[in-house]
Each structure stands twice: as structure tokens, then as C-alpha cells.
Amino acid sequence: MALPSQAWLRAREQVPVKIFHDSDDVSRAVAAEMAQLIQEKEKAGQPCVLGLATGSTPMHVYGELVRLHKEQGLSFKHVVSFNLDEYFPMQPSALQSYRRFMQEHLFDHVDIQPENVHIPDGTIPLHQVARHCEEYEAAIDALGGIDLQLLGLGRTGHIGFNEKGSSRSSVTRLITLDKVTRVDAASDFFGEEHVPRRAITMGVSTILKAKRVVLMAFGENKTSIVTQTVEGPVTAQVAASFLQEHPAAQLFLDYAAASGLTRVRTPWVLGPITWDTAMVRKAAIWLAQLMEKPLLKLTDNDYNENSLQDLLAEQGPAYNINLRVFYDLQRTITGWPGGKPASGEASPAPKLAASGIPQAQHDASSNGVTPPAASSPNQAGTWRIPAHSSTANPSASPSPIARSTSLEHQLTGHVGGAGYSVYGPLADSANRSVFPKRVLIMSPHPDDDVISMGGTFARLVDQGHDVHVAYQTSGNIAVWDEDAIRFADFAAQFGAAMGLDSSRSSGIAAKIETFLKNKQPGQVDSEEVQKIKTLIRYCEARAAGRTCGAKVDNLHFLDMPFYETGAVVKKPLCEEDIQILVDLFDRLKPHQIFAAGDLSDPHGTHRTCLQAIFKALEVVRHRSWWAGCEVWLYRGAWQEWEPWEIEMAVPLSPAELQRKISAIFKHQSQKDKALFPGADPREFWQRAQARNQATAATYDKLGLPEYEAMEAFAAALSGFRQTDIQVSKRLGDRTRCREKQLYFHSRHAVEALGS
Known part of the structure; x- marks a missing residue:
């Protein structure tokens, strides 16, 4: 509605x-x-x-x-x-x-x-x-x-x-x-x-x-x-x-x-709005970018001259606003995306990157500014404003989701409910005390994991977590026909070279080559061609996973049925698609789930995969293991979170960024020129590098520490509905009703979203 x-x-x-x-x-x-x-x-x-x-x-x-x-x-x-x-x-x-x-x-x-x-x-x-x-x-x-x-x-x-x-x-x-x-x-x-x-x-x-x-x-x-x-x-x-x-x-x-x-985007330029924490954060960051100033250098005049007089009058002076937003953004930075070990537990030894240099473990307080103490849990008991600094709880440093203030995200409308987070209790103590964690990365295509969060993927493995990746679709339609012929020929030659009975593989290779040479534009591939293209993507994903340090046994290829049409147009989601995910979640019982929140995928697969995840989470949210699960959203190759949307920013060193790029390189069928590149002609590694460096540059310009690159994430919470507005009000000013597809910032703006 x-x-x-x-x-x-x-x-x-x-x-x-x-x-x-x-x-x-x-x-x-x-x-x-x-x-x-x-x-x-x-x-x-x-x-x-x-x-x-x-x-x-x-x-x-x-x-x-x-x-x-x-x-x-x-x-x-x-x-x-x-x-x-x-x-x-x-x-x-x-x-x-x-x-x-x-x-x-x-x-x-x-x-x-x-x-x-x-x-x-x-x-x-x-x-x-x-x-x-x-x-x-x-x-x-x-x-x-x-x-x-x-x-x-x-x-x-x-x-x-x-x-x-x-x-x-x-x-x-x-x-x-x-x-x-x-x-x-x-x-x-x-x-x-x-x-x-x-x-x-x-x-x-x-x-x-x-x-x-x-x-x-x-x-x-x-x-x-x-x-x-x-x-x-x-x-x-x-x-x-x-x-x-x-x-x-x-x-x-x-x-x-x-x-x-x-x-x-900027409702304050139209008239008075309700200034909750989320809207203050968005407005201050918007102003800093408009004025090309760090947050802490914004002045009263900057606010007054750019339609933010009401905010200044209500919550000023400017420095107080600047400081609150600065601390808020600072807390999103973490080098421990899965949380730190509890006091007394041995931290995993830093692993060596390709350069041989031990990996730095960045912290939000690395710029020398100590954030103020955070609020205690609110009366709702499930949505909290947890501690952000590593000194807030000396016995167990919280995972990043425990450091983020509560918020509501509207994503698909498939799930929802007032008074609790559909995607797990945010600051659940059971989750904070778990180390290492079982982490599940959901990848719509076989390369989205490393393109979007390859640095975080490797960091989680290096820090000792049990990291799994689930590739939701085969991605086989995105393989060039020439690659299929080349690998079919390799299979035939391999059999002959190893003294195997290669008559079968040689016959299949010849059949594939004949089909592809006579294939019409847009024609659906034969079953043999689809299988070999699928194997190409599987092997590339395994190679990329090994580059990030993952165990090959932890890489799961789901082949969700909605995708397997052989054509660009896919089938609607069915019960079998959802059950595949439900079975995976129940089998792994993850403490963290990372999913692609990129709804701008021009080919629609990311959107469908995300909807499938939400439908599956709706099924498992009453399971006992769910109480300790966090869900994070990354963006795919097409989009990045706005700075006011980011809940966790994982810094990457130059060596870590290069390791991520090396993992992307393993997807050779997508390198040089992807079959479906979209509107951006750059290679995927170039897009990923530019995007991660741009995120780091944005933080730097806002006055935060300067890093080589950053991967950004947003927390996935309950689907937005009218009842949730009342919950937000009860939770008070520190509750964020922030944008995924829309920024829910105040009663006036929410009411204005209709006709």
C-alpha cells in the first residue's frame, strides 16, 4: 500500500x-x-x-x-x-x-x-x-x-x-x-x-x-x-x-x-521535519559533502545558510551536532567484522598476505579520538544501542552489529512485525560471546562474494572464523561460447594425455563445438553447453575462495531452480528455491549472514536472490539457533551504500586490496570483458577497486582516518510497516529508521511517501 x-x-x-x-x-x-x-x-x-x-x-x-x-x-x-x-x-x-x-x-x-x-x-x-x-x-x-x-x-x-x-x-x-x-x-x-x-x-x-x-x-x-x-x-x-x-x-x-x-533525499529544504538521530546523521553528512568540509569543521553559518536552521536551533550549536555524527560514523569502522575474542582467549595469529606482511587489525579508535560511552539496552529488550568502543566491555568486545544503533530497514515487504527485529536480536549476548563464528556469505553469482566483499571475506578467514560461501546461481549464461569450446577441448586433451578413455569426452567436445558454431543469437544453450559453462564458473569460484583462504568444502553451489532456464529471462521463485536456502540455514546455523543488498542489478538476479533469502529467513526465524544470528547486506557491482547508510566499514590495506583483486582475477570468464557488463564498461576488478577506494576517500573527507580502501555494509532488519513506526517512536531518538530503499526519517516524511 x-x-x-x-x-x-x-x-x-x-x-x-x-x-x-x-x-x-x-x-x-x-x-x-x-x-x-x-x-x-x-x-x-x-x-x-x-x-x-x-x-x-x-x-x-x-x-x-x-x-x-x-x-x-x-x-x-x-x-x-x-x-x-x-x-x-x-x-x-x-x-x-x-x-x-x-x-x-x-x-x-x-x-x-x-x-x-x-x-x-x-x-x-x-x-x-x-x-x-x-x-x-x-x-x-x-x-x-x-x-x-x-x-x-x-x-x-x-x-x-x-x-x-x-x-x-x-x-x-x-x-x-x-x-x-x-x-x-x-x-x-x-x-x-x-x-x-x-x-x-x-x-x-x-x-x-x-x-x-x-x-x-x-x-x-x-x-x-x-x-x-x-x-x-x-x-x-x-x-x-x-x-x-x-x-x-x-x-x-x-x-x-x-x-x-x-x-x-533532502526533505529539510522543503520545510520543518522531525529531527531524529537518523535524519541528523544524514543531514550533517550531506552538508559536509556540500561544503566540502570535514564534519568537525562545519559551522553555525554552514547550517543556517543551507536550510538547516531548524536543526541548529533544536540541537545546536554546530559543533555538538558535528561531534555526535562524527562519533556515530567513527563507530562503523572495524577491523574485526566477526567480532573480537573474549578476554582471556587467544587471538588467532595474524596471517600473511601475498606481500608477506602481517595483516593490520584496524579499529575505530585508531585515529586517537575516543567515542563517548554508549547507551544501555532499551526497554524493548531486543533493539539496543550497544557499546561501540573496545573498552566498553573488557570481557567481550561486541561484533559490529552490536556496535550499531538500532534501525529499521524496508527492503521487500516480505517480512515484518512490530516490536522485534526479524533478522535476529541486534545486540544478542549469545552472539557477542561466540568466537570464532560460523559465517555464511550469500553470493548471487559465483563472483559476487569476492567482487563485493573479498577483503572482508579474507579477513574473516584470517581471524579464525568458519567461513562458508553459498553461490545461489550457476551464472552459466554469462560465459562466452569460446570459453566453453576451449574447456571442452581441454577436457578431451586431458583425457588423452592421462591415458584415460577419452572417446566419450572427445565426442562431447565435438558436439559442443558443432552446436556453438551453429548457435543463433539469443538461442538457449544445449544441456551439455550449460553444464560445461556451469563447471567453468564453479572452478573459478573455488580458485577465488582459495585465494581468500576458504576451505573448498565450505563452498556450496546451490543451483537455485529459478535461474536454470538457459535464458536471460528467469522463472519466478518457487518453493524449491526457498527450501534449498532453508535447508542450508538449518544445516549451518550461521552466526552471521552476509547477503547482496544490491537491488539495482540490471539483470534482476540479485533482487530475486535477496527476496529468496528473506522468504527463507521468515521460515527459520523461530528456530532456536536464530537468536544469535546477524544479517549484513553488501552492495554488488552496480551500487554502493551512501555514507549515512553504512553500519560497518571494513578498512583494507594496499596488500589486502591487492589480494581481493587477485581473487577477482580468478574469475577468468568474467575478465577483460564480461558477457553482460551492464552500462559500466570497466572490468569488475576495476569497479570494485574504484568503489572501495571511493568509500575510503569519503570517510577521509569527512574527517575520519584515511585508509587505502573500505568495504561497506548495512544491517538488515525488519521489513517496514506502519506498526513499526510506533515501535520506532517508543525506542526514542537514538533509534534509526534508515534508508535501504528509502530513508524513514520522521513522521512527516513517512506520511509524505504516498500519492
């Missing part, structure tokens, strides 16, 4: 916006509106004319409409549909065809009449395209126009395939695709070189003539373009900005996509 709104917080928004907890909530809300319109039109004896979009964004809307049809009898007999666009040229049976997409996700499952389905034809001769487009426009006009137009949002701001520079008066036509659009589509076509350069699309004018327009956008990677669409000027450079001129257009966003809007 969308939350209610405060109008003054929408002052900069030029088009109405609804913000929801997650993409599933958005999809259900949009499907409900469409279903209501279909029923109203049916009762009136009129056709319901829908403009439909394709791609991952509306996929769950169609799934919900199918459910309503099957379970509640929603009829599509009076629905007439017009799709936005289609690649040109494109055969309707091709994997990438939008006609095929619509058939598979909607039309084949409902009672819509085939003659009422209209999709631009990607097979007509080029000289007939102009006439076809005119006929498409005429068919829409003959029905009185589109009643509801559903849109997604491209990273360039395109709606349909109306790229940068599209005119307000443009109609259905043949266009040339933008470079960014083709890069984004590359995974669907197994390579940018296979993406068509042209497409047929409805024009901006065609879209704006619809009686109602609903645009959906999900994920942090849409944050910037959503903000431009909603708060920026109307410009042909952002085609979606033309929606500001439509009387009944509205954006439906998840928290991640909305996080760049002023009411979410």
Missing part, C-alpha cells in the same frame, strides 16, 4: 507520484487500477482500450492480472490492447519479440480476443513501415483513444522507444535506438552487436493523448532519471518529462527509484 501524503513535501514535483514499499506493491496497485477500469468499461458496455508496455517492469503487473482472471473471473473479452513498440526487424517467434513476450506473460493466459490485440509488426518490408504506422494511429483513434497507457522508464528517460530529442508532437514511427538503450538490451540478445538498431514505437503525442497514463519505475539505477522526470524541466532530452503536461499522468515508484526525490 502507498502511504498518505503531505502536500508541502511535494512542492518540487511537477507530476503526481505514488511511492510504495517495493516493486511487488507497485505491481499489485497498478493491476488493481487496470482491473477496476476493465470492469467499469464492461458494465458500461464499452471496450476498454489499454496501451501496454513490455520488459521486466510491467511483468508482475501482467502476472497479477492473470491471477485476477483465474481466481476472480476478471474478463478481457472487452479489452482492446495496443502495445507501445517492437524491435525492427523482428520475427514474432524470436525470444526477444515483444509479441512473444505479451503472449507468454498475458495474452495466452486470459480470454482476450486475438483480433483485439495490436502490436507493431516487426516483419513488414521497410517501404511499408510508414503506412503501417499511420494505420496503427488510425486504429487507436477509431476506438476513441487509449483509456489507460502503461509505461516503463528507460535510463535515458525514454518512454516507449522515444529516445532523447523526440518531439512533443511525434506519432507512431520507425526510430533509431540510442546507444544506452542498446547496451541495456544487450543481455536479452546475448551481445550488443545482436541488438536491432531500429524499432517501431508510439510517439510522444500518441502517448499523451491517452486519458490516463501510469509510469512505473523500480530500483536505484532509475533514481536519477526519475528525479529529472518529476522535478526537472520539460525537455525533449528526457521524453518522460512531457508527462508533466498530462492532466492524468502519475508515476508509481518503489522506494529505491524514489530515493533521489527532494522529499526523500
